[in-house]
Amino acid sequence: MAESLYIHIPFCNRICTYCDFNKVLINNQPVDGYLDALISELRDIEPQSLRTIFVGGGTPTALSESQLSRLLAAVTDRFQVTEEFTFEANPDELTPGKLDVLKNYGVNRISLGVQTFNEDLLNVLGRSHGYNDIFNAINHMEKIGLNNYSLDLMYNLPGETMQDLDDSLKHIRTLSPKHISWYSLIIEPHTVFYNQIRKGRMKVDDDDVEARKYQRVINGLSELGYPQYEISNFSQPAFESEHNKTYWKNEPYYGAGAGSHGYIDNTRYYNIKPINHYIQSMEETGSVVKETLALDQKAQMEEEMFLGLRMNRGVDTARFEEKFGRSMDEVYGTVINQEISKGHIEASKSRVALTEKGRMVGNTVFMEFLL
Ligand code: SF4
Missing domain, CATH: 1.10.10.920 (Arc Repressor Mutant, subunit A)
Structure with a gap:
């Protein structure tokens, strides 16, 4: 029915100032209970070959090595991935031990949450990683031959200059990742950034500056051999994100985990978001509470x-x-x-x-x- 699966891990070691994803701080959370519920939900999907799986969050690499092993053993026991198996990772969490677990279970692509190479801006964003962590993570990946990775970046950050973008482009030239996602920062309600802007304590670029930065990103990446293939995505030839293309081509996909969504038989479904409710619904009824929307x-x-x-x-x-x-x-x-x-x-x-x-x-x- 579908050839792609998204799995959501809603835990983070630190909450970033701009983030409105479905996530919580991992401390004191029922992580193992969540994995029990998630693995049960995956059992509702027929065992099959899938073209792509994407494990995102939150931060999947916030899980411990043994939790990662448990999750991936359950996933790979049920599904064979024929093309692209992506794991989102934060640079400071991508230890050699965790990378070995991912590689052993067939993960063949990493989406690395770098955001910016400017240490001050990383602090403004409230990221848990620093500049050096980025290079350590990439070294670890390259050492074990996991060379297919995407750098996930943002522009239009508070206080960011054109020089910052040029510095990122220089790093990209040196590192030569296969893929770049480079999104404009969106100020979402209920985030720290939103409140700071509302109180006049922070400013973001006006539309003209944002447009000029976008153009610099597009041109800079094109010159480095990363043609744009989607509004915010760029890749070396043959390394476009096959999983994300499933969404853009409006093809069906499964979703599993709290707050995840799927699209099957022309119906969109949205799993309940709060983690405790997700676990509870699985424990009490054996299925996840979800909203569905049939598309005419x-x-x-x-x-x-x-x-x-x-x-x-x-x-x-x-x-x-x-x-x-x-x-x-x-x-x-x-x-x-x-x-x-x-x-x-x-x-x-x-x-x-x-x-x-x-x-x-x-x-x-x-x-x-x-x-
Ligand atoms: S690591 Fe990702 S999901 Fe977690 S708070 Fe930061 S941006 Fe949000």
Whole structure:
């Protein structure tokens, strides 16, 4: 039914100042109880071969070596990964011992939460790792031959300069990771950053500066051999994130863990978020409390466009027609022509994609595809 699985580990050793993910501080949490519930939830999914698995969080590497072994033994007992098995990791937690566990269970890709190479900015972000931890983690990975890793970075940070971006680009040139995710910082409600901005204690860049930084990221990475393939993602040839492409291609996937979501049979499901409720629901009823949302054809077509347009290659017109029994031209011809005239979209017979100008205002363009 699906070829991809996302697994959520909602624990962190420290809470970052900008984070609104579903996570808690790991101290005094029922981590083993959580793993019991998670492993039970995974047993509800048919054993099968999967193209991709992504273990994210929170921080999966906040687990101990024995907890990682237990989780991965259960996962690999049930699923064979044929293509990409990614684990998110924080640099200070990626010890040689934990890396050995990951490698032994077939993890073949690491998504390393670097965020920035500037030590002061790492402190502002409240990250648990420092500058040196980044290089130690990469050394450990390279020593055991786990060379397929992504650096996860952010720009538009409070106090960040263009020079900081250039420094990150220099490090990328030297390290030569296979993949880069480089997201603009979004100030989310209920975060420390949000409150500091509200109280006037912190400022972020205005839209013009943010746009110039985005352009620097795109151009800088392109010069280093990392063409952009999605709004915030760049890779060396043949190292695009296959798991994330499942989402952008609007394909089905399973989700397991507190607050995770999945997409099966045109229905989105959202697991209950609080960890104790998640564990309790599994213990008491043998299944996870979740909300479901069945998508009608209109919603499916909208999502096909929103998600697909995030990728530089855009949305495949033949696939659209095969999926929905209607041509893209019939459903979206007027909007596409309107966005072409604004310079936001380019269309060929086989694909519709954002232009460089369109990517700068992606969210505005996506809204036009609401039916
Ligand atoms: S490590 Fe990741 S999930 Fe945990 S608080 Fe920081 S940003 Fe959030």
